[in-house]
Amino acid sequence: MLRGYLRELWHWWVDGWNRFWFSPADPATLGLLRALAGGMLLYTHAVWSLGLNDFFGPYSWVSPQAAHELYRGDVPWSWFWHISSPTLLWLLHTAVLVVMAMFALGLFSRVTAVLSWLCAVAYAHRVPGALFGLDQINAMLAMYLMLGPCGAAWSVDRWIARWRSGRPLPPAVPSTAANLAVRLIQVHMCVIYFFAGISKLQGQSWWAGTALWGAVANLEYQTLDLTWMCHTPWLVALLTQATVWWELFFCVLVWPRLLRPLVLAFAVPLHLGIAVGMGMVTFGLVMLIGCASFVPPWLVRRLLGGGPAVPPAGVESGAPRAGRAMRRRRGARG
Amino acid sequence: MASTPVATPNGSGGAELPTWGRTVRRLASGALAFHLVGILVGPLSLPPALLADYLRRVYSPYIEAAYLDNAYKFFAPDPGPSHLLRWTAVMPDGSRRQGLLPDRQQHWPRLFYHRHFMLSEFVAGQPDPNWEPDTPWERLPNSELQRLLARSFARHLLYKLGAQSVTLELIEHALPNPEQVQQGLRLDDPSLYRSRKLGTYRRRGE
Numbered sequence: 212m213l214r215g216y217l218r219e220l221w222h223w224w225v226d227g228w229n230r231f232w233f234s235p236a237d238p239a240t241l242g243l244l245r246a247l248a249g250g251m252l253l254y255t256h257a258v259w260s261l262g263l264n265d266f267f268g269p270y271s272w273v274s275p276q277a278a279h280e281l282y283r284g285d286v287p288w289s290w291f292w293h294i295s296s297p298t299l300l301w302l303l304h305t306a307v308l309v310v311m312a313m314f315a316l317g318l319f320s321r322v323t324a325v326l327s328w329l330c331a332v333a334y335a336h337r338v339p340g341a342l343f344g345l346d347q348i349n350a351m352l353a354m355y356l357m358l359g360p361c362g363a364a365w366s367v368d369r370w371i372a373r374w375r376s377g378r379p380l381p382p383a384v385p386s387t388a389a390n391l392a393v394r395l396i397q398v399h400m401c402v403i404y405f406f407a408g409i410s411k412l413q414g415q416s417w418w419a420g421t422a423l424w425g426a427v428a429n430l431e432y433q434t435l436d437l438t439w440m441c442h443t444p445w446l447v448a449l450l451t452q453a454t455v456w457w458e459l460f461f462c463v464l465v466w467p468r469l470l471r472p473l474v475l476a477f478a479v480p481l482h483l484g485i486a487v488g489m490g491m492v493t494f495g496l497v498m499l500i501g502c503a504s505f506v507p508p509w510l511v512r513r514l515l516g517g518g519p520a521v522p523p524a525g526v527e528s529g530a531p532r533a534g535r536a537m538r539r540r541r542g543a544r545g
Numbered sequence: 546m547a548s549t550p551v552a553t554p555n556g557s558g559g560a561e562l563p564t565w566g567r568t569v570r571r572l573a574s575g576a577l578a579f580h581l582v583g584i585l586v587g588p589l590s591l592p593p594a595l596l597a598d599y600l601r602r603v604y605s606p607y608i609e610a611a612y613l614d615n616a617y618k619f620f621a622p623d624p625g626p627s628h629l630l631r632w633t634a635v636m637p638d639g640s641r642r643q644g645l646l647p648d649r650q651q652h653w654p655r656l657f658y659h660r661h662f663m664l665s666e667f668v669a670g671q672p673d674p675n676w677e678p679d680t681p682w683e684r685l686p687n688s689e690l691q692r693l694l695a696r697s698f699a700r701h702l703l704y705k706l707g708a709q710s711v712t713l714e715l716i717e718h719a720l721p722n723p724e725q726v727q728q729g730l731r732l733d734d735p736s737l738y739r740s741r742k743l744g745t746y747r748r749r750g751e
Contacts, residue, residue, distance in 0.1 A: 228574065229564075229570065232573070232574070232577060233564045233565055233570055233573070234564065235564055254656075255656065258654065258656045258657050258660075261657050262657065262660070265701070265705070266660065270700060270701050270704035270705065271697075271701060272664055272697065272698055272701050273664070273694065273697055274697045274700060274701070276697075277693055277694060277696070277697035280693055281690065281693070281694075285605070285609060287609050287610060287612070288610060331612075332610075332611065332612045335612050336612065338660075339667075340663060340664050340667035340668075340694070341660045341661075341663050341664055341667075342663060343659065343663050344617075344619055345656075346612075347612070347615045347617070350611075350612045350613075351613075354611065354613075387564045387565050391573070395577075395580075398581065399584060402584055402585065402588070402617070403617045406588035406616065406617045406618065407617050407618065407619050407621065410588070410591075410616070410617075410618040410621035410622060411618075411620070411621040411622065412622075413592075413621065413622040414621060414622025414623035415622075415623060416623045416624065417621070417622070417623070422620070422623060422624055424720075424722075424723055425620075425623065425624025425625070425720055426620065426624055428720045428721055428722075428723075428726065428732060429624065429626075429627055429718075429720060429732075430627070430718065430732040430733055431627040431629070431647065431662060431718065432627070433732070434655070438726050438732065440723075441723035441724075441726040441727050442723075442727065444723060447723075490655045490658075490659070491655075491659065492655060492656075493655075493656050493659075
């Protein structure tokens with residue numbers, strides 16, 4: 212009986228694993244994520260231009276020597292360690308912006324995706340102390356986008372291919388790599404939210420329901436005066452606890468088809484609130500870009516047009532039907 | 546992972562399509578399993594945890610090289626006071642110049658402001674590990690890392706401004722509680738600020 216249970220458990224796990232990671236998917240969602248994340252990468256790195264020497268030069272705020280000491284011997288790679296000439300720094304930075312613009316537009320996507328990720332990591336490693344969540348999510352998205360055919364939809368690459376063929380192209384071929392890349396972003400978003408939620412429980416104010424006041428009353432973050440909330444402690448408590456619970460259970464509730472729109476809908480006011488209220492527009496938006504990985508390809512096509520936009524009957528992804536197909540095959544094998 | 550190589554396209558609603566072969570899937574599954582454990586190491590390491598320490602021995606090269614060593618503790622465990630850095634430079638003609646990190650007037654757009662804000666927060670976030678809990682914040686000794694960062698910041702300002710000397714101060718801006726704001730206390734009330742000197746730095750050889 213135990214062997215039977217273990218065998219069934221093993222098959223259940225293997226089928227589920229294969230279905231989740233290796234089902235081919237329409238690259239529409241991946242293409243959309245490339246355009247959005249590429250745009251954010253471009254903007255993030257373009258802003259470095261305002262203080263390139265201040266942050267990356269030999270006499271920067273955190274000098275190369277200071278950064279090396281901060282890393283205590285485990286100095287991560289970055290080409291900036293080897294650049295001291297301001298001219299070379301600017302030349303390289305300009306090239307990086309061009310690469311990221313190409314990536315956002317979807318030009319030579321497979322190559323520019325890899326280069327964009329390398330650039331994002333090289334910049335992050337050079338400036339410890341000036342980083343925050345935006346850089347972490349930027350690098351994460353770039354890493355996974357380079358694993359799939361991120362230029363197979365909504366890209367200049369595709370437009371060029373259509374122009375060369377002289378007639379409308381057939382819909383993009385469903386791809387296992389496209390599914391894998393999107394799944395990795397989805398899972399990583401779950402990890403991020405879960406740890407963001409569980410680490411808040413290590414503090415008192417999130418549990419007590421007062422933490423949101425800490426954000427409202429912080430003048431250095433403030434872009435919108437919400438101090439009127441001092442008169443509505445119940446609202447502070449409600450929003451504080453809703454944030455924690457939503458972050459904690461995102462990794463569970465985002466998967467069921469019927470709950471997914473609700474879970475994602477909550478992300479919009481949460482992150483736009485951070486964007487507008489605390490002036491962290493880039494961080495709020497990049498988290499929403501990560502959440503967009505949960506939008507199924509058929510819905511992306513329906514919203515953006517271009518190609519078939521047919522929702523699978525009864526399910527938002529083909530995965531459950533693939534599972535049934537697999538079970539039928541195993542049943543046929545006896 | 547041994548299973549059927551047939552699957553239905555995710556979201557296409559169409560017919561079954563071939564996916565990767567068994568060998569490729571097995572290799573990819575191994576890489577996936579390695580990576581998925583790897584992205585847990587950063588969050589599990591803060592605060593330190595025994596399991597994370599063991600995993601880190603294996604994963605450090607990978608997660609550090611790929612910038613995956615992140616804890617994702619946004620505004621956790623508690624939102625606290627913010628920190629600013631005030632610098633005062635003495636120029637060769639004896640005049641003084643002052644500045645603040647971050648400075649809303651100077652550092653624009655907001656992302657650029659935030660980069661400078663993170664610098665001052667980073668300095669404040671490196672306290673002396675041996676500090677006495679009863680020591681007032683203003684009298685806390687600067688840690689080795691704080692002195693290292695202050696030296697670097699001062700060197701930057703000396704070079705950029707052509708100054709003779711630079712004095713750095715760390716400022717803590719406390720958060721008023723709701724009752725204080727109800728009673729009319731402003732968020733920028735002077736009573737909410739306190740500062741301590743990080744050091745005065747001069748050009749080398751002078």
